[in-house]
Amino acid sequence: MSNLQIADTHTVDDIIMAVSFAEAAGDISLIYGDAGLGKTVSLKKYVSLHPDTIYVELKDCDKSTKGVCEKILFNIGKELHGVDRLLVDTITDYLTNNPRLIIIDEAQHLSIRALENLRAINDSTETGIVLCGNPTVYDRMHGRGQAHFAQLYSRIGIRRHIIEPDLEDITKIFLNYGLDKESLLYLHKLALQRGGIRNCVKVLNIALQLRDDEKEPLTIDHLQSACQLRNGEQ
Ligand SMILES: Nc1ncnc2c1ncn2[C@@H]1O[C@H](COP(=O)(O)OP(=O)(O)O)[C@@H](O)[C@H]1O
Ligand SMILES: [Mg+2]
Incomplete structure (x- = not known):
């Protein structure tokens, strides 16, 4: 079997730039592109260089506010279950005292409500958040131009569309x-x-x-x- 080292590709550079921006500016970065183009590999490279980062990879069953919040809380060593408000407030309190970048991989699974709650966490704590996933994540944030989505979409600082390698x-x-x-x-x-x-x-x-x-x-x-x-x- 091959044992590939992470090569310094354009995608790795591009993603590390967008993640570093979210961290430095306390902003939201949106990274989207087709499967197999090196998004996860690049995010994990960033995490290996910044082990303080909260990295969660979502599955379809984690799409709700509860699902994503429980994963974030587990990552910071708090196994907590309860109503959405309790989970969001606990994350907000924690990040206010311990600012740490959050990376959500496979973010296309997130429901609009979960995206709204992540935006609220970013708003009140000014902790950077990276949303990375297949092109559906872009569509979810953009909607069809309705006002409701415009508010969400306008919060994004940097958007990167990941394309095929050269x-x-x-x-x-x-x-x-x-x-x-x-x-x-x-x-x-x-x-x-x-x-x-x-x-x-x-x-x-x-x-x-x-x-x-x-x-x-x-x-x-x-x-x-x-x-x-x-x-x-x-
Ligand atoms: N920069 C890289 N260096 C080495 N291998 C890579 C690199 N980018 C992608 N790969 C290979 O391609 C596979 C798919 O990459 P991955 O990050 O999982 O894609 P995505 O998250 O975009 O679906 C990885 O498992 C890895 O084997
Ligand atoms: Mg991936």
Whole structure:
């Protein structure tokens, strides 16, 4: 299996800039983009450099105010359950005394009410909040231009739309595999498809298994066969 180091891609730079801004300005940053483009990897890199950050990754079942607040509270070592107001007030009190950046990954799951409560927490504590997710999170915040959404949307400081990696990014990510130009171009083409960089990593992992032994160099043939296997074509 591959053991990829986090490469310094444009996405990593872009996301670290948006997260750092939220932290420094006590503002809300919105980061959105398709799956597999390196959003979570970039957020986790920031967290590894700033271990004080509150990082929560949501699932569909965490979408309510209660769901997201319980996750934030768990992260700060307070296992608390109760009505929404109690949870929001406890987070607000805590952050007022201990300002810490909150990163919400997979934020597209959040209900409008949960988004409103996070905005209220940001308003009263001026603690930075990062909302990161697939493009639905943008639609949720933007709505269809109704006044209700305008209030939410106008609170966002920085918005970053994460796009596909370029060839330079792919070259950096797969630097340790001794791949030639043709193979890197092949991986870049895969990265532009649905699934993004995650696609490339899956194909690379299969390709590594297709070699006779670990010393055999990885070639475009391995990658192409791996891709066919992944797509059920072989
Ligand atoms: N900068 C990077 N360096 C190394 N691997 C990366 C990088 N960006 C993405 N990847 C690979 O792509 C996969 C998908 O990235 P991820 O951050 O989970 O995407 P997203 O959160 O946008 O869906 C990761 O598991 C990792 O293997
Ligand atoms: Mg992710």
